[in-house]
Amino acid sequence: MAVTRLWxxxxxxxxxIVLSLLGLCLVGMxxxxxxxxxxxxxxxxxxxxxxRARLGSDQSARLSGPIGETLLIVQDGRVRVESSPCxxxxxxxxxxxxxxxxxxACVPNRILITIPGVRPEGEVGYDxxxx
Amino acid sequence: MxxxxxxxxxxxxxxxxxxxxxxxAIAIALHAIEFLLPSPTPWFRLGVANLVALLALFxxxxxxxxxxxxxxxxxxxxxxxxxxxxxxxxxxxxxxVATLAMTGSRRLAGExxxxxxxxxxxxxxxxxGQFVCVWFVLIRHDGLWSLLPLLVLFSVGAGLFNGLVASxxxxxxxxxxxxxxxxxxxx
Numbered sequence: 001m002a003v004t005r006l007w008x009x010x011x012x013x014x015x016x017i018v019l020s021l022l023g024l025c026l027v028g029m030x031x032x033x034x035x036x037x038x039x040x041x042x043x044x045x046x047x048x049x050x051x052r053a054r055l056g057s058d059q060s061a062r063l064s065g066p067i068g069e070t071l072l073i074v075q076d077g078r079v080r081v082e083s084s085p086c087x088x089x090x091x092x093x094x095x096x097x098x099x100x101x102x103x104x105a106c107v108p109n110r111i112l113i114t115i116p117g118v119r120p121e122g123e124v125g126y127d128x129x130x131x
Numbered sequence: 132m133x134x135x136x137x138x139x140x141x142x143x144x145x146x147x148x149x150x151x152x153x154x155x156a157i158a159i160a161l162h163a164i165e166f167l168l169p170s171p172t173p174w175f176r177l178g179v180a181n182l183v184a185l186l187a188l189f190x191x192x193x194x195x196x197x198x199x200x201x202x203x204x205x206x207x208x209x210x211x212x213x214x215x216x217x218x219x220x221x222x223x224x225x226x227x228v229a230t231l232a233m234t235g236s237r238r239l240a241g242e243x244x245x246x247x248x249x250x251x252x253x254x255x256x257x258x259x260g261q262f263v264c265v266w267f268v269l270i271r272h273d274g275l276w277s278l279l280p281l282l283v284l285f286s287v288g289a290g291l292f293n294g295l296v297a298s299x300x301x302x303x304x305x306x307x308x309x310x311x312x313x314x315x316x317x318x
Contacts, residue, residue: 009298013240014248021255021287028280101277 038100038115041079043072046110055079055098055115065109072113079113081106150191150309151198158183158203159210166211177289178254180207181229185250185297190310193234200230220268221261228260229253246301250294254286 010018043051043063051061053074060082061072068085078096084106091106097115104113162180170176180203188196204226208214213222233253236244262279304310 006295009245009295010247011243011245013243014245014251014294017244017248018251018287018291021251021283025280025284025287028283 037077037098038102041074041113041115044112044114063109063111065106065111067109070106070109070111079104079115081113084109146309147191147195151187151195154183154187154195154199155202155206158199159207162203162207163210166207175285175289177292178257179293181250181253181257182293182297182300184230184233185246185253185293186300186304188233188237188249189246189297189301190304193238196234197230200226217268221264224264225257225261228263229257232256245294246298247291247294250297251287251290254290254293255283258282258286 007015037055039055041053041055042049043061045063045065051063051072053059053061055074055077058075060074063070063072065085070084070091071082073080073082078098080096081091081094081104084091086106086108088108091104091109091111094104097104097113100115102115105111158180161183165176165179181200183203184196184200187199204219204222205214208216208219208222213219230253232255233249236252237249240248262275262282266275
């Protein structure tokens with residue numbers, strides 16, 4: 001009842017704007033999910049890429065950072081941090097990632113694990129200008 | 132030429148200045164109060180200060196909306212101590228795009244667009260303006276793009292709320308002699 005009264009305050013164009021923007025958001029959210037799992041993971045330490053791996057093959061990696069070693073596990077196409085020398089273990093609490101755009105970060109150990117978008121060979125898409 | 136309070140032109144301009152000063156003051160106060168309120172995330176704010184710009188746009192004109200918002204952003208930043216900090220530039224870029232979207236849509240669509248539509252466009256414009264600023268100045272990370280739909284969704288919600296409040300306020304303020312006489316005389 002109250003909602004219809006509020007809705008009546010909108011002009012036809014207002015309604016079109018609201019609905020189309022909501023639609024766009026929905027499409028955008030579905031698109032980011034429907035890209036499927038990623039192929040690669042990259043590990044950056046203080047901005048430099050220190051490790052790269054395919055998500056397809058199960059493996060583990062020890063990454064050394066300023067405060068010690070972070071143990072990374074790749075299993076069934078997912079990445080997680082198994083152990084970390086940091087105090088709060090936020091990186092372990094971030095769980096597993098598998099989709100492009102997702103990331104795991106251990107700020108105390110300066111380690112950033114990301115799954116890049118679908119680009120060949122996991123190259124980071126910086127252009128001349130942004131570098 | 133000697134002009135007195137009886138000069139209708141001068142009276143009109145003075146009235147307009149007074150109304151704008153009042154609007155800007157209310158906007159700055161809302162801006163500051165909102166800054167003090169706890170917020171679930173640093174990203175999400177309702178932007179109630181934009182309400183005043185909406186009132187200015189609908190009751191006076193587009194130039195009034197620009198003066199209210201720009202004054203609010205600059206004076207608000209001075210008040211909160213964030214002037215020329217990254218936060219200020221985020222606020223400024225968001226504010227400029229938002230005001231552009233609001234005045235532009237009102238100019239293009241005229242009476243066909245109401246306060247809610249303008250407000251929603253302004254809120255989304257604010258988010259996009261901030262997003263572009265973040266993208267170019269602070270962080271350039273692909274993960275940011277997956278955040279965009281969510282941010283736009285929040286801003287549509289905030290815009291709806293502000294727009295509805297503004298539409299009630301406009302209904303009750305419209306026809307007040309201050310606004311009918313502050314109109315038309317672009318300063």
